[in-house]
Amino acid sequence: MTGSKTSTGQALWGAAALGLVGVGATYPVAGPARFWANWLLWFLFLLTIGLGSLFIVALEHLVGSRWSVPLRRIPERLSTLLLLAVPMAFVSLGALPVLYPGTRPEAAHDPVLAGKAFWLSAPFVSTRTILCLALWLVGVAVLTGGSLRQDRTRDPGFNVKARRFAPAFLAIFAVTLTLVAFDWISALEPKWYSDIFGVYLFAGTFLAALAATAVSVVFLKGKGRLEGVGPSHLYNLGAYLFAFTVFWSYIAFAQYLLMWYGDMPEEVFWYKERLAGSWLGVALLLGVVHFLIPFFALIPRDAKGDTRRLFRVAVLMLAAHVLDLYWLIFPVLGPPRLSWPELSFALFFISGGLLWVRAAMERGEDMPAGDPFLREGLEFRL
């Protein structure tokens, strides 16, 4: 076991190192724009998984759900990706002058951008980002740290505290995630606007976090850990994945339908860019992997409780989330690009992220042992 673990770890380190070479080469060879676009993609990917996981934890505390208590440690561990996101966010600020037209001085002379030039300016975006990071870290500290402490203290007082803290965190989450959506994605094309965009990113975020949780749960179960987590729990996870696949599609389609129908030049250009030429293929692929395949794969009752199918669908959902971010970010660079820079970024961040998560999976016990509802959660049957 340890032997294979070490070898897996070595392989991951090797892959990360290999990816790092490509990442390093991207900036001078492929140009800064391409570097930053890739960086942004993976920054947002890791950030949204971490943030979404924290959201899952907070939601569980808020509604007092019992069945998910045995699984809660997984999103708690995944939410530590936010710690990784902090340095990444600071690095990402370097993308502002490269990718974001709103930060350039000429934005002040553009009739549309002039009014919001201050909002889009690099100092203000940085301030907002730092504020968001601080708030998230508080969330991580309270929800995750408290839970880990509860393993020792067995004090149900944490549940009370978390339950009171959850609504506040959810409010923060709503606002900050919207800011992420507007500051880091929508602002790539600062003339475009869509009220639903925050909700769109939320749908993808939540889905990705659910998928990451499902993948981790199935993985740990395969290692013989998480004893007591049975098909009923997996079924519920699968049902949530199914429901939020539909929710994502609903939001994505609603936004598309309204812009398509309205056909107003000030907003429809965003879709024209993303549905023109080869991007149409990417968009169709997104529809297939983000909606059609998971939708039909998860409809049958058996599929939701089946570890193998759930695992496959969840991995597909994570890939779909990457594709979603790719489709959102990369059109500003022109036609779709998929070459060694993208692959080395993927290699680096996937292996790096896995290393991080792998380490996180060893923190504390596999289940929140101190939670008074753990037993009830383990007894949960459909």
Added chain:
Amino acid sequence: MTEPKNRGMFGVVGLFESADALMAAIPKVREAGLGKVEAYTPYPVHGLDKALGQRRSPLGGMVMVMGVLGALTAFLFQWWISGIDYPIVTGGKAPTSWQAFVPIMFEVTVLFATFTAGLGMLFFLNKLPFFGHPVLHAQAIADITRDRFGLAIEAEGDGFDVEAAVRALEAAGARPIEVIPQPSFSGPMTARYLERSLLGIAIACAVSGYAMYWAVKLFPVLPPTSHMLVQPRLDPQKPSAFFKDGHGMQLPVPGTVARGYLPLGLASQEEAATLVNPLAVSEKVLEEGRQAYMNHCVVCHGPLANGVPTLTSAYGAKPANLQAKQFRDYPDGKIYWTIVMGKNAMPSYAADLSEEDRWAVIHYLRALQRAQNAKPGDLDGVKLEAGSGPGSEGKAP
């Protein structure tokens, strides 16, 4: 339903106090293997289907099939209607724009799926309505729908052993136990019943249709199709009590300038004489003039502009003969003025003919005049039909 040979007996049902007791009894009773074992409960009890060995409900598959059918139906229906049978472009969207079909596709999918789930469950799977089921006529049913849990051993084929079944239930702890006979009356779905109900439906349709006919006829408060035809409106050329002159059609207010028409800033016809026709003579212009002449002028002035007095007999009017020398010598401007301002009994045609058309008509009129008063050289090289034409008999030698 199975048709037991032993028509006298449906089965035996025993009641239990709690779901736990029922659950515990089921394996014992099933072991005895006396007949089909079925539970009757006031609410769905989890795990009973497994205990009773009943298969999982196939409803999910049915709903899925029908849902996909619904989506396809809705899509093809809309696509055929909007794209093929009745293609209209609205909002600049292509007739077959799939995006707009999605909402209805979704609704129809849900409609098909829910009706399959609800009605499919009732009619296909549960074979309801079924008022003649023996259990419904047992004493136990009142308890079953209230708070007791019934376990029945139902006869399957020949040789149902009632006593053994009662004993098995007793041993499992059921109390009381009731033997249920087949109901003595025949089910409602007999041929006579069907005939009667069909007749009833037919009569009801006839009566209600007739009643509606007379209701609409006798109480015309809301005649069903009076829309648009009957409404307070003024038809042109109809009298009206509203206007002082009694005409429905009114002249525009004095000084009204129609869109695209400029008032003519000339005081008299003489002043207009020097106006220049701005249009070049071309086939296109002459053709436009011909169209306008045929639409507006020909009824009075005749197809050859000779004012053949077709109107004299009908209305006592005598339009001008535009072939007269006087009009042949008229400058274009004077004719233009006449078209715009009218002359004598001729009204203004300013509202009917656009500026372009007026000048084109004048060009065409010149062609008509030329046709009737050709220059001698015009006939050079033209082969004449011998002895034709009205003037041939009077030709100069």
Added chain:
Amino acid sequence: MMDAYVTTEELRHLLSALLVVVIFICLVALFAFLIIPGTRNANAPIAGPAVNPPQGQTGWLDVTEYPPEEGYTVPPVDPKTVMTPTPVLLARGKVLFEQNCVACHGPEGHGDGPAAKGLNPPPRNFSQPTGWVNGYQIEGIWKTLQEGVKGSAMVEYDYLSTRDRMALVHYVQSLGDFSHGPEDPAKLAALAKLFASAGQVVPPKIPVSMAMAKLEEEYVAPRPLASLAEAPPLVRWSVLSPARAARTLAGIPHWRTDERALAKEVVRGAPANGFAPAVATYSPGQWKEFRDQLEGICIP
């Protein structure tokens, strides 16, 4: 695998139910589309045996497409046969009167025809001796028919033949129940001489389409104006259509010398004549300038 969800039996039930629904819909559709006559394709032409239509444009009844005719001269009239009324002449005059005159002058010649209402001056009352512009004697009525009355609705009727006109003259005279007095023999003689000496020329006739072609052929386009792009600003702003402006200028004599005439004609025809209506606001000085600039772009 399918069996886990739907047994064959249930699928059959399901599909047969669907079939019933579909058949029902089909029946309704059949009823709506075919059985109610004329339900569908209400605008479609009625099908019949195929007929090969003649090729090309034939079959029109176009009165303007008569065969060409040569002109001719109506032979001179023997004055003796027309100078005094005869029953034949009066009968012919009555026919012509009803065709051409009653609309204004009324059936009895009282000047009260249906079209008389809108006329100013009103049509002549033939029964009264007063108000005749050219006199009520043969020569005067002839003159009226020949030339019309300037400033009134009475147009010339010179297209009637000499004999027809004399018949009308006699008929008009017969409508007035007053003494027409003795005719002036000198004038009568002049008329008689006219009748006897010259026949009436009837011009040749050609179909309208030919006339249209002739006009087109004969049309001489005025010299076009030079390109406006390099023209001085006044011209660029004032000329809407160089082609029309060229025609307008060609129709104004002396515009090169008389800018007042130019101004008058250009203003009254704008904008159809190719000039912008704004020309109405130009001052005399501007007109001079405009005229000079126009000359500049006229291709000599």
Added chain:
Amino acid sequence: MKAEAVRLPEELQAPALTAGLVTSGSLDDQVLKFPAKKPPLAWYVGFAITSSIMTLGLALIGYTIATGIGVWGNTNPVFWAFDIINFVFWVGIGHAGTLISAILFLFRKRWRNAIARFAEAMTIFAVMCAGIFPLIHVGRPWVAFWLFPYPNQRAVWPNFRSPLLWDVFAVSTYFSVSLLFWYLGLLPDIASMRDRATGKIRKAVYSVLCLGWRGANSHWNHFEKAYLLLAGLATGLVLSVHSVVSFDFAVSLVPGWHMTIFPPYFVTGAIFAGFAMVLMVLIVVRETMDMKNLITAYHLDVMSRVILAMSCLMGYAYLMEGFTAWYSMNPFLHSIFKNYFMGAYWWAGWLTLACNVFIPQLFWFKKCRQSYVWMIVIALAVTTGMWFERFVIIVVSLHHDFLPASWHLYKPTLVDYGILLGSFGLFFTMVLLFARVLPVIATTEMKGILPGAQPHVVKSEE
């Protein structure tokens, strides 16, 4: 993970879903007795009041149809006014029922069982009220069937690209599915009533209505599956219906209507308003029908919390609308948002904001979640606020359209008010009737969650 006795703080303890001793039998006795009993005087008084209001509304609808919709205040450029506001409002009220019966069922929130029946019934009645408005809004309701795509002599088809046609499909589907859902849930209850009934006619009626339901487990098996599927489908439906209603506005180009957030925002608002209405009606039911042991303080508390959550979501939606309006730098959007809060109808904008976002925040306080007065005050505020939200969206956006020459203030007429009032009359008349002839609480579903109702067999997971 030993079963050590951890003393849970009160806040964390699982609340009892019923108060006192409730058994299957007592539940039947308590709930199913009403249809057999003579109603009290108060019921008659209430019924007289609501049915006369309903009659007034129906009379005014008749007047409208006979005269034409010129009797309303709608005029250029406000062509949509009370009719569409009321339509959206009532459809929204209906959504809470579907949410409680379907979405909470999927989330296995067992507290929903006590209130689901009433909420579903309210869905039906609310959709009935809603259906009236587009019908009379078309002006010639007797040809409203033209909206349906059927082969016809006119040889024309409806326009499938029109969101108004989507509405026809969405609302009619919603109504039929809600009705089916409600009826399926009622079946076993009616079977119980059939077996309790003594009168011959009553028994016959209930027999037919319950289709001969006999509680066989093979039936329950399919029934539960059907209920689950219906719940899942109805969840999608409830999202789609108000989204389609929002498309009526959002696909147009009117500033203030063309917003991408409209679909989820309308759904949220609908659930919000519906919950407030359900809360109010349930308080009355709880008191007058003596249901304190079934509809407990916990139920009211949870509903208040849901209202609070929805209010926060509404706040988020308003925030996004305002922010995006500013962020778009679109002068039309700027102007319309200024107009919402500073225009001629400024009071409507502020009322909406106050009633939907600020007042419900009182539910943060436990005291407000426990006091009838506060709950009713807040629920009334939410109902009013949501009505005025539609007023703001529809009338205020329309009265300043793109053409300043046609700007015009909208003034409703007495007929408008009368029909609005009449729709409330219809709604409450139906509610009163329902409370008397059918079980107001889903007894079968309640029986299933009573303590000890399910066998204590520890199932082994395969």
